[in-house]
Amino acid sequence: MTDLTLTPNIEGPDDFYAELLAAHEGLSFEESNAFNARLLLILANHIGDRAVLARALEAAHRPTPETNT
Amino acid sequence: MSKIFETPLYPYTRSADQDAATPVRHPVVVVGAGPVGLAAAMEMATQGIRVVVLDDNDRVSFGSRAICFAKRPLEILDRLGCGREMVEKGVSWNRGRVFFDEREVYNFDLLPEQGHQFPAFINLQQYYFEQFAVDRVRQMQAEGAPIELRGENKVDSVTDRGDHVALRVNTPEGPYELEADWLVACDGAGSPIRAMMGLDFVGRVFEDNFLIADVVMKADFPTERWFWFDPPFNRGQSALLHKQPDDVWRIDLQLGWDIDKEEEKKPENVVPRLQQMLGDDVEFELEWISIYTFQCRRMEKFRHNRVIFAGDAAHQVSPFGARGANSGLQDTDNLGWKLGLVIEGKAPAALLDSYDVERIHGADENILNSTRSTDFITPKSDMSRLLRDAVLDLSEHYEFARPLVNSGRLSVPCTYDGSPLNGPDGLVGPDRTRPGSPCPDAPVGNGYLLPRLGGRFTLMTIDAEAPATFEEAGLSVDHVALSADDDPTGALRERYLGDHGRAVYLIRPDQHVAARAETFEEDTFRAALRRAIGKE
Numbered sequence: 001m002t003d004l005t006l007t008p009n010i011e012g013p014d015d016f017y018a019e020l021l022a023a024h025e026g027l028s029f030e031e032s033n034a035f036n037a038r039l040l041l042i043l044a045n046h047i048g049d050r051a052v053l054a055r056a057l058e059a060a061h062r063p064t065p066e067t068n069t
Numbered sequence: 070m071s072k073i074f075e076t077p078l079y080p081y082t083r084s085a086d087q088d089a090a091t092p093v094r095h096p097v098v099v100v101g102a103g104p105v106g107l108a109a110a111m112e113m114a115t116q117g118i119r120v121v122v123l124d125d126n127d128r129v130s131f132g133s134r135a136i137c138f139a140k141r142p143l144e145i146l147d148r149l150g151c152g153r154e155m156v157e158k159g160v161s162w163n164r165g166r167v168f169f170d171e172r173e174v175y176n177f178d179l180l181p182e183q184g185h186q187f188p189a190f191i192n193l194q195q196y197y198f199e200q201f202a203v204d205r206v207r208q209m210q211a212e213g214a215p216i217e218l219r220g221e222n223k224v225d226s227v228t229d230r231g232d233h234v235a236l237r238v239n240t241p242e243g244p245y246e247l248e249a250d251w252l253v254a255c256d257g258a259g260s261p262i263r264a265m266m267g268l269d270f271v272g273r274v275f276e277d278n279f280l281i282a283d284v285v286m287k288a289d290f291p292t293e294r295w296f297w298f299d300p301p302f303n304r305g306q307s308a309l310l311h312k313q314p315d316d317v318w319r320i321d322l323q324l325g326w327d328i329d330k331e332e333e334k335k336p337e338n339v340v341p342r343l344q345q346m347l348g349d350d351v352e353f354e355l356e357w358i359s360i361y362t363f364q365c366r367r368m369e370k371f372r373h374n375r376v377i378f379a380g381d382a383a384h385q386v387s388p389f390g391a392r393g394a395n396s397g398l399q400d401t402d403n404l405g406w407k408l409g410l411v412i413e414g415k416a417p418a419a420l421l422d423s424y425d426v427e428r429i430h431g432a433d434e435n436i437l438n439s440t441r442s443t444d445f446i447t448p449k450s451d452m453s454r455l456l457r458d459a460v461l462d463l464s465e466h467y468e469f470a471r472p473l474v475n476s477g478r479l480s481v482p483c484t485y486d487g488s489p490l491n492g493p494d495g496l497v498g499p500d501r502t503r504p505g506s507p508c509p510d511a512p513v514g515n516g517y518l519l520p521r522l523g524g525r526f527t528l529m530t531i532d533a534e535a536p537a538t539f540e541e542a543g544l545s546v547d548h549v550a551l552s553a554d555d556d557p558t559g560a561l562r563e564r565y566l567g568d569h570g571r572a573v574y575l576i577r578p579d580q581h582v583a584a585r586a587e588t589f590e591e592d593t594f595r596a597a598l599r600r601a602i603g604k605e
Contacts, residue, residue, distance in 0.1 A: 005469065006467040006468065006469050007468050007469055008468060008469050008471070008472050009469060010469075010472075013472040013473050014438075014441055014475065014478065016473075017441070017445070017460075017473050017475070018441055018444075020456065021444060021453055021456070024450065024452045024453070024456075027452070029450075029451050029452060032450075032451075032452035033452075036452075059467070
């Protein structure tokens with residue numbers, strides 16, 4: 001089992017963020033929300049590991065002080 | 070303090086050209102005596118080429134304006150002879166703090182790489198920059214450099230005559246005519262030369278206003294860059310605090326789009342806002358207030374036959390990342406030696422087209438970076454804002470989100486990948502010194518590497534053989550021979566050798582790598598030199 005990664009892990013963070021914003025370009029707020037929902041389900045499936053997903057839910061819900069990966 | 074703005078630095082005096090029966094021809098005329106125009110003039114004068122600078126004013130610019138100068142431009146200024154003065158006066162900083170709402174979410178150390186003569190950044194008001202540059206010009210003149218500064222000389226018309234450019238210049242004593250083999254337009258974002266030539270300047274307008282205030286205060290804020298997203302004293306907007314020399318602090322406040330600029334600029338509206346930002350007990354004085362909007366745009370081409378645009382006249386970026394004046398100085402660094410070789414008849418005029426290729430590459434990189442910063446600071450939609458705020462919230466607790474926070478990606482020089490001037494890369498060496506790269510500095514002997522390079526083509530060898538004199542296409546190439554013994558910190562090895570025991574680099578006058586190999590192969594380096602001057 002792997003732990004939830006909370007240290008930088010995306011190569012080219014600015015490129016990624018620009019792509020994320022571009023993906024929302026032209027969508028209404030509702031469409032953007034729906035897009036985000038689909039995106040998170042796709043990513044969750046990619047991760048697969050239930051323990052990691054549980055940890056991610058917790059992290060997003062209640063940010064806690066720095067935890068190690 | 071106010072004296073520097075009021076004292077004419079290059080007051081109008083009558084030039085002999087104004088009394089000439091026929092218009093006098095000069096090899097190079099530079100329009101604009103801001104940081105970029107002054108650097109362009111110094112580039113020409115260091116090569117012994119006569120240059121006249123025309124400016125419609127006669128003194129430094131008012132207000133702090135460009136304040137953040139990066140290492141690469143400081144290295145360029147050092148080559149021109151005034152980099153150290155700027156560093157001595159400037160304020161060096163490494164730490165940045167990011168605030169969101171009422172709290173500090175994180176702080177970071179820029180941790181500049183060791184082994185460089187110049188710091189990653191200094192903060193210095195543009196008026197000091199201009200003062201030091203003019204001082205250097207005066208010093209060069211005293212040493213006999215053919216450089217002339219003409220204040221209150223305003224260009225009224227510009228005509229491309231094919232083999233030269235004709236100018237009409239207005240002065241307090243009336244107009245006169247002047248001719249230039251080459252005209253370098255460094256006349257700012259609103260470039261009158263560009264307008265007179267009817268040239269395009271397209272790009273993206275950002276619907277936002279920023280208030281800049283220079284504030285004089287004796288405060289014990291540390292020498293750091295503080296950036297606020299959505300602070301209580303400027304709700305829904307951003308703010309920036311930066312230290313400059315002489316207890317002057319630069320404050321940028323984002324104001325939004327639908328505002329009354331005149332109303333916002335009134336001290337009675339500015340002061341309470343700043344008081345809230347700085348704290349009730351801080352005493353300060355307002356030195357300068359300005360409101361600006363910005364655009365990210367560039368000309369389609371920077372070279373138009375014999376008129377060449379540089380700096381903001383050619384490209385404009387948002388201020389986040391300090392990519393305006395810094396990139397302008399890289400323009401003239403790139404242009405200077407090429408124009409010099411063309412004027413001396415040692416390179417074809419087509420070499421100047423590589424200025425377009427290389428500096429448009431640089432401008433596009435700067436525009437991309439500053440556009441992204443602006444999109445983060447000023448989200449364009451509700452979802453952009455939601456994502457942005459999520460990044461900031463997460464950044465307080467999770468390290469992973471911090472690289473996504475974008476309050477400006479600070480200026481670094483670009484590598485001219487794919488440039489037609491690049492020669493072969495015959496070394497599987499460090500990526501950062503591949504052909505097209507700006508040479509990274511390194512401690513060498515008792516000093517530094519960069520002062521030993523630049524201004525001329527140079528063959529740099531590290532524990533490799535090469536002839537002491539090397540001539541090709543009418544150019545004689547300097548030889549800087551180094552060895553492992555000159556490398557006290559190992560930085561030279563790390564930056565130029567990698568896993569190799571030796572290397573040969575051909576380095577351009579602007580300290581960019583033209584070609585490299587493990588050993589000196591004569592034919593390869595002769596071809597690389599011809600290629601680097603547009604002859605292949």
